[in-house]
Amino acid sequence: MTAIILARDLAKNYPNGKAVFSNIGLNIVARERVALIGSNGAGKSTLLKCLIGLLPSSDGEIVTLGERFRSTPSLAQLQRIRRQIGFVFQHHGLVNRQSVLTNVLQGKLGLPGGWRAWHHSIAKQHWREEAMQSLADVRLLDKAGARADALSGGQAQRVAIARALVRRPKLLIADEPAASLDPTAGRDVMSIFSDLALEHGITFIYTTHDMQHALEYSDRIIALKAGKVFFDRSTADVTRADLRDVFDA
Amino acid sequence: MHDRLMLRRLPPISPITFSLAVALAALVIVSAGQVAPSPGQLAGGIPRMANLVDRMMPPNLEPDFLLRVFWRMVETFQIALVGTVVGVVLSLPFAWLSARDITPIGPFRHISRMLVSLFRTVPDLVWALLFVSAVGLGAVAGTMTIVIDTIGFCGRFFAEAMEDADKKPQEALFAIGAKRFSVLCGAVLPDAMPSLINTTLFALEKAVRSSVVLGLVGAGGIGQELKVAFDLFQYRNASTIILVIFAIVVVMELATDRLRSKVQ
């Protein structure tokens, strides 16, 4: 099985002296759907950023998508890593006054010739088709021409997924993608992620505070507690009691 | 009871505030003695003003003259329009360089900001005088003045609009490795667009008003005609020109207001 992310003895201290975690070891392989859980401030977001080179780690070694680095990847490595990743955050981060189609296309920014993703009117034809395909994947084809600020929160988050998907990523990273959605829209977004990951063979790593989401849409759960990996096991083997322990003081 | 509460709530005037107030009042009184019209001047001035207005009536409506005024007005518009368009286009890079967090040149953005401030704080008539000396009398000097004036105005407000643009999409795009210029074009400008258009319309309105007076220092347009009329004591011509200017500026304001209300 191809390794997507390998981490050994990983530690992170913020410059202000705050030690977030240490001695973290991870091995995430292709096509896995991984839920990262832990209480507020446990270091989930920080860990995600370190793994993809957006934040320097303080110690340990990381191999992400075949790029081996300590602390931070080189600029060339970072670029190669980014090209294979799609991101979705808690806030969709769409450009309000642009069309849905343009927002999806903007997932191509940062690729060679990326300036043609400024606006759908100047995009390459096949990019536009890929963007439409991504919109179809999140079931929003009929909204392609709508302005982003006319969407509901759930729809906007699905557009954000389409924007990540149009990059044809090997790895999808989502930091609390359902946290600001109502239960129905939240499940909807999570199941779209999960289906797409399975269908396209994308590795999917997400953080969540919703244990139902963690159990339902993952193959594996990694729990952080007190700066360590509290447990890391296949979702089928995780019990309710395990989950409770993660959040007990 | 009530009074005492009230008194306690009102802070007493500090001696410093009091002395400053007295000093300010003294300054105003002394200055007024030197520059404000005396009652005698007012008494003499009002009849003279009435006499002037009388000599301005009726406005000169000869076709020849009206035609000349018309072409001068067209020239004024051309100065305003070309100056604004060029100014707005040049304001965009200035604004990009100046805007906090968006600028590609880091702390050097202050150089761009200072340049824009310089353009703004030096009055347009002074720029006009400079350009008239540099390129000679006529509309070209006027257009250059409006360009500089527009950069001073739009450069600042465009930069503010860019700084106010929604940060979240910018972060999302930076995370996937988008270049600064791509983020500017893909996220910042679309978000700032209503504000940019509003500012541009204000700039156009302002440009029409300034291009009217630029002629007074020889930088082309209707102002030149007005100066000639006063210099040659042709007061009936002057009143026509003043009325035309008034009409144009009002129409301009109505038009830009109308357009502004359409932008959202």
Ligand SMILES: Nc1ncnc2c1ncn2[C@@H]1O[C@H](COP(=O)(O)OP(=O)(O)OP(=O)(O)O)[C@@H](O)[C@H]1O
């Ligand atoms: N830029 C920063 N500088 C210093 N400390 C930070 C910074 N960002 C986060 N921290 C601290 O690091 C710790 C981990 O934060 P992080 O955001 O990774 O937690 P999290 O698990 O994602 O929490 P949440 O569930 O609230 O999103 C927290 O104690 C936080 O205060």
Ligand SMILES: [Mg+2]
């Ligand atoms: Mg977090």
